[in-house]
Amino acid sequence: xxxIFAFSFLFFCSQNIFGQIEITSDALPKAGKSYPYxxxxxIGGFDYKTSGNGVHWDFRKLGKxxxxxxxxxRASQTPYKIDFGFEAExxxxxxxLGNDFGKITDVYEYYRTTASAYSRVGFAxxxxxxxxxxxxxxxxxxxxxxxxxxxxxxxTGTFDMQIPIGKFPLVLGNYFQSGTRTTKVVGWGxxxxxxxxxxxxxxxxxxxxxxxxxxxxxxxxxxxxxxNRKEIQWxxxxxxxxxxxxxxxxxxxxxxxxxxxxxxxxxxxxxxxxLEKISGFSIYPNPTANYLHIQSDLPIQKVIVSDLQGLKVxxxxxxxxxxxxxxxxxxxxxSIFTNESFVTKKMVKx
Numbered sequence: 001x002x003x004i005f006a007f008s009f010l011f012f013c014s015q016n017i018f019g020q021i022e023i024t025s026d027a028l029p030k031a032g033k034s035y036p037y038x039x040x041x042x043i044g045g046f047d048y049k050t051s052g053n054g055v056h057w058d059f060r061k062l063g064k065x066x067x068x069x070x071x072x073x074r075a076s077q078t079p080y081k082i083d084f085g086f087e088a089e090x091x092x093x094x095x096x097l098g099n100d101f102g103k104i105t106d107v108y109e110y111y112r113t114t115a116s117a118y119s120r121v122g123f124a125x126x127x128x129x130x131x132x133x134x135x136x137x138x139x140x141x142x143x144x145x146x147x148x149x150x151x152x153x154x155x156t157g158t159f160d161m162q163i164p165i166g167k168f169p170l171v172l173g174n175y176f177q178s179g180t181r182t183t184k185v186v187g188w189g190x191x192x193x194x195x196x197x198x199x200x201x202x203x204x205x206x207x208x209x210x211x212x213x214x215x216x217x218x219x220x221x222x223x224x225x226x227x228n229r230k231e232i233q234w235x236x237x238x239x240x241x242x243x244x245x246x247x248x249x250x251x252x253x254x255x256x257x258x259x260x261x262x263x264x265x266x267x268x269x270x271x272x273x274x275l276e277k278i279s280g281f282s283i284y285p286n287p288t289a290n291y292l293h294i295q296s297d298l299p300i301q302k303v304i305v306s307d308l309q310g311l312k313v314x315x316x317x318x319x320x321x322x323x324x325x326x327x328x329x330x331x332x333x334x335s336i337f338t339n340e341s342f343v344t345k346k347m348v349k350x
Contacts, residue, residue, distance in 0.1 A: 020053075020188040021200045022312060023149035025113050027237045031074045031089045035241045038064040038194075040260040048232065048246055051203055053151070055189035057234065059244060059262070062194055067264065070241055078108055080124040080135040088112045088121055103128070110137070111144075118145040123161060123177065134175055136163035142181060149202055149235065154184035165216060173216035179227075182207045191234045191243050195264045199236045200335075200344060201243055206231040229258070237335070239263040281336060287348035292322045298338035305347070306333050324349055 029035060040062050050057070070091060075082060078090035093107040110122030120142035124135035142159035160178035164171045187203040207230050214223040229249050233242040240263075247259040282295040294300060303322060305314040308331060316322060327349045334347045 020151045020311075021202060021237055021306075023145070023202060023235050023237070024147055025115055025118070027235070027240065028113050028118050028145075029070065029072045029089065029091075029111070029240045030113075031072050031087070033240065034069045034071045035239070036067065036069045036264045037241065037261050038067045038264050040262070041065045043246070043257060043260055048244075051187040051205075053188055055187050055203075056198065057189065057191045057201075057203070057244075060192045060194055062260070062262065064194070075110055075122075078110075078124070079106055080108060080133065082110065082122050082124065082135050082137055084110070084112070084121060084137055086112060097125075104134075112141070114147075116147055117141075117143050118147060119143045120159070123163070127165075132166065134163045134165060136161055136175075138177075142179075144181070144206070145183065145204070149185055149204070151185055151188045151202065154182075156180065156182040165214070173214065176213045176215070177210065179208060179210035181209075191236070193244060193262050195262075199238065199243065201234045201236045204231075204233045204235060206233075237337075239265050281343050281345070283334065283345055283347060287350040288324060289350050290323070290325050292324055292334070292347060294320045294322070294336060296320070296336065296338060300336060300338060302337040304335040304337075306335070308333065 042063075044062060046059050046062065048057070048059075073090045073092075075084060075088040075090050078092075080090075082088075088110045089112070090108050090110050093109055095107075096103055096105050097107055098104055104125040105128055107125045108123070109120060110124070112119050112121045120138065122135070122137040124133065126133055138159055138161040140157075140159050143155070143157040146153065146155045158178075158180050161176070163175040164173075165175060166172045183204060183206040185202050186205050189201065189203075190198040191201045192198045208228065210227040210229075212225045212227050216222075229247050232246040232248070234244045236243045242261075242263065244262045245259065246257060248255050249258045250256075281297075284293050284295070286292070294303065300318060300320060303314075303316050303319060304312055305322070305324075305327075306312050313327060313332070314322065314324075329349050332347045332349060333344055335344045
């Protein structure tokens with residue numbers, strides 16, 4: 001009977017060790033940093049629509065057609081000089097978009113990260129046909145994530161932007177972008193990709209209804225495009241950009257996948273599928289009644305202790321010894337971060 005109980009207890013812990021994580025501003029992209037990614041041609045039969053609690057999304061056999069990296073710059077370091085009134089991050093989206101019938105170049109989007117939100121706040125591009133730079137900031141930002149993000153988080157927001165075409169006193173017209181974004185965290189668990197093993201994550205779905213239009217009355221030009229899409233993302237504490245992003249669009253009455261992009265962060269930051277001991281990290285004594293010691297080959301930046309429902313109960317920086325005397329008895333997950341790696345382990349408070 002005791003063996004059955006012990007087995008059941010260990011099985012329960014192994015299924016919940018990753019728990020529900022919380023995404024804060026610390027887990028999002030930073031100016032001056034680069035984040036590698038790869039694109040896949042198709043989802044290859046993988047079930048990406050599954051949502052829920054404690055799910056393992058396994059995409060380890062996802063292919064690759066090309067690779068690149070996101071380079072986040074301070075707004076002042078980009079080719080455009082937009083007065084945001086605060087420091088924003090500029091991300092180059094493309095060298096060229098469009099075709100011979102109409103294209104734009106040097107396309108940048110701008111983001112702002114605060115403790116309460118990660119928002120799209122500006123847009124800029126070159127129009128080579130008329131040798132004009134179009135740049136501007138959102139009157140109402142597009143809130144991509146309300147922070148912190150936890151399981152069952154959901155929100156809806158509107159956004160709009162108007163960019164003059166030309167400069168005073170010769171303004172030919174305007175470029176407009178407006179819409180709504182409805183976002184919900186639809187699950188938690190862990191994700192496996194070709195570049196690393198299972199990592200705790202939240203699954204987020206955003207339905208974006210967006211309209212882009214151009215109005216140049218003097219030339220009788222009125223251009224209007226619906227840029228509606230569904231963005232499905234898996235966010236982690238260590239990849240900064242989505243570990244995986246899948247974008248769906250409607251095309252001629254059917255839903256098509258227009259983007260499959262995943263982070264190619266080094267495999268050394270992963271957490272093993274079977275929760276095996278990872279070289280360079282150990283915790284002792286375990287179980288413990290009072291203090292927990294952390295042994296690491298690398299300097300520890302941060303330690304987070306959470307219960308099995310993912311609720312953070314303790315967070316410390318630059319510490320190798322944790323005082324757990326105030327915690328209730330039970331099983332917890334301890335996440336240890338260094339500047340090069342990340343690991344989650346089970347810890348028992350007795």
